[in-house]
Amino acid sequence: MTDTGLVMRGVTLRFGDGDDTVQALDGVDLTVAPGQFVAVVGPSGAGKSSLLAVAGGLTVPTSGSVTLAGQDMTVPSARARAALRRESVGFVFQSGNLIPALTAVDQIRLPARFGGLGSRARDAVALLGEVGMAQKANRRPHQLSGGERQRVGIARALVNRPRLLLVDEPTAALDRTRSHEVVELLARETKENDVATVMVTHDHDVLRHCTTVYEMIDGRLMPVP
């Protein structure tokens, strides 16, 4: 099947009903080709996290279509969507979301083992090398800086060779220099792994590392020229 990356068409997401309805996504169209690094900015409550949740098959939209490499990410079965996520999606969270008791290398090995990735799983030591963390493979999260934790989180998100990388506020806990380093790393990994990447950020300073920038306002997505 041709890898068309992420394609979202006419996606709406509504919460609640009657007077309490919230339209989190309102007719969103978005295409992210493999190797493209898209940033989404916008005010709090605009729908950015909802966009990531729907793109990654965590949430089923109220209407519209979402495909990743031609596969439907909106199937009703939660189990089927979990399988799609395991095979094709990587998530990077605000502060790395690492497990406190595990060393850096085990943060990456664990999901590979329990996710049943088998031979698809990338080698954890090689991945740590790729993100510049080979020397700190045996450290636990509390022995790492914020930027280093984020690098481990990025390596972990790549272990399943994802087609789609979804990144939520990766620089929220970092200073300016570290923010640039982390987003540069994301840009490089996007290209080298030919993955379609969507990053939500409040940090306008890092947008120059991205291929395309969109702004989300009241659930609507608009390109920023």
Ligand SMILES: Nc1ncnc2c1ncn2[C@@H]1O[C@H](COP(=O)(O)OP(=O)(O)OP(=O)(O)O)[C@@H](O)[C@H]1O
């Ligand atoms: N499970 C839910 N039930 C009801 N409303 C929800 C739910 N999740 C999100 N919303 C609402 O949907 C809208 C979009 O929320 P979302 O979290 O996607 O915004 P956001 O742009 O990511 O905000 P932030 O920048 O503050 O994280 C908000 O009005 C929010 O209150």
